[in-house]
Amino acid sequence: xxxxxxxxxxxxxxxxLYRQHWARVVRLCRLLLDDSEEAQEVAQEVFLRxxxxxxxxxxTTEWAAWLTRVSLNACHDRRxxxxxxxxxxxxxAIEEIDLVDGEPTPERAALQGEARERIWRAFQRxxxxxxxxxxxxxxxxxxTEAAAGALALSSGSVKRHLFRAxxxxxxxxxxxx
Amino acid sequence: xxxCVSDRRLLQAYYGEGDASKEPHLRTCLRCAGxxxxxxxxxxxxxxxxxxAPPVAAVRxxxxxxxxxxxxxxxxAAVLLFAGVEAWLWRESIVWVQPKPDHEPAETLAFLxxxxxVLSATGxxxxxxxxxxxxxxxxxxxxGGGEAEWLNGRxxxx
Numbered sequence: 138x139x140x141x142x143x144x145x146x147x148x149x150x151x152x153x154l155y156r157q158h159w160a161r162v163v164r165l166c167r168l169l170l171d172d173s174e175e176a177q178e179v180a181q182e183v184f185l186r187x188x189x190x191x192x193x194x195x196x197t198t199e200w201a202a203w204l205t206r207v208s209l210n211a212c213h214d215r216r217x218x219x220x221x222x223x224x225x226x227x228x229x230a231i232e233e234i235d236l237v238d239g240e241p242t243p244e245r246a247a248l249q250g251e252a253r254e255r256i257w258r259a260f261q262r263x264x265x266x267x268x269x270x271x272x273x274x275x276x277x278x279x280x281t282e283a284a285a286g287a288l289a290l291s292s293g294s295v296k297r298h299l300f301r302a303x304x305x306x307x308x309x310x311x312x313x314x
Numbered sequence: 315x316x317x318c319v320s321d322r323r324l325l326q327a328y329y330g331e332g333d334a335s336k337e338p339h340l341r342t343c344l345r346c347a348g349x350x351x352x353x354x355x356x357x358x359x360x361x362x363x364x365x366x367a368p369p370v371a372a373v374r375x376x377x378x379x380x381x382x383x384x385x386x387x388x389x390x391a392a393v394l395l396f397a398g399v400e401a402w403l404w405r406e407s408i409v410w411v412q413p414k415p416d417h418e419p420a421e422t423l424a425f426l427x428x429x430x431x432v433l434s435a436t437g438x439x440x441x442x443x444x445x446x447x448x449x450x451x452x453x454x455x456x457x458g459g460g461e462a463e464w465l466n467g468r469x470x471x472x
Contacts, residue, residue, distance in 0.1 A: 164365070168364060250369060252359065252363070253363040253366070253369050254369045256359070256360050256363040256364065257363065257364070257368045257369060260360075260364060261368075272364075274329075275357065275360070275361050275364075276361060276364060276365065281329070281331060296322075296326070299325070300321070300322050300325055303325055303353075303357065304321070306356075306360045307353070307356045307357075307360075310356050310359060310360070
């Protein structure tokens with residue numbers, strides 16, 4: 138006779154959140170940490186905390202914002218504690234590299250690839266704070282006030298970091314600042 | 315004076331956070347409208363690029379930068395190690411070549427005291443002290459020499 142494993146009542150919601158936000162959390166962590174493997178590890182930590190949160194008495198409804206905030210803090214901690222690990226680590230694995238699809242013409246693809254490369258290089262050169270602000274504002278779609286609250290900064294400071302980040306990234310594209 | 319908005323204001327307008335009084339200007343001024351359009355286009359391109367995985371060259375560039383950083387750190391560490399070893403050897407050599415006194419300090423002091431007594435003594439007294447001094451000297455082996463005799467001779471000359 139087989140044994141039944143008890144499925145916790147929050148499991149279905151956890152699964153739904155995992156499916157909905159896993160890729161976003163990994164991308165966010167990768168942008169903040171600049172390392173794919175570390176991003177995966179941090180994302181796992183984040184979802185472990187989510188499971189712990191479900192088991193606790195306290196629960197929230199704003200899971201997307203909660204996940205972003207926890208990811209942000211986890212990346213902060215990782216960057217502070219594991220700087221030597223990032224120096225030691227080698228370049229990313231080959232499977233991460235995108236394959237060029239057949240849609241655009243070779244010339245257009247080359248131009249797009251070149252621009253993308255310049256943008257990424259400029260992004261990698263951004264200071265961590267500017268990077269965080271830009272990611273929250275542009276890729277996560279947070280408002281200036283929400284980003285300021287999550288990063289414990291003033292709105293003015295967020296605007297300043299954002300302006301500098303935009304100027305540098307546009308500089309990489311050859312646009313006016 | 316130009317009424318065109320600054321870059322900072324333009325970015326705020328893009329986010330919809332700017333000064334509302336500037337909005338009519340952005341619609342009427344061709345230059346500012348063009349700037350806002352370019353800003354929108356650039357930011358969309360940046361967002362699109364960052365939503366995809368980093369390209370190979372950016373990864374290589376980062377790996378190269380890391381390798382350069384490691385090389386610089388290793389070089390610095392080697393220089394510091396070399397300087398540390400050099401300093402240690404220098405200190406060791408100073409201790410090693412420090413001359414060891416030939417005589418005990420008490421012995422030297424007694425000898426100097428005797429010399430001083432002889433030089434300050436006169437006449438018979440001086441001869442007596444000179445005789446005492448003539449005992450363990452290198453000059454004593456020399457024929458007709460020795461400090462005592464030399465000192466006596468000096469006294470006679472006087």
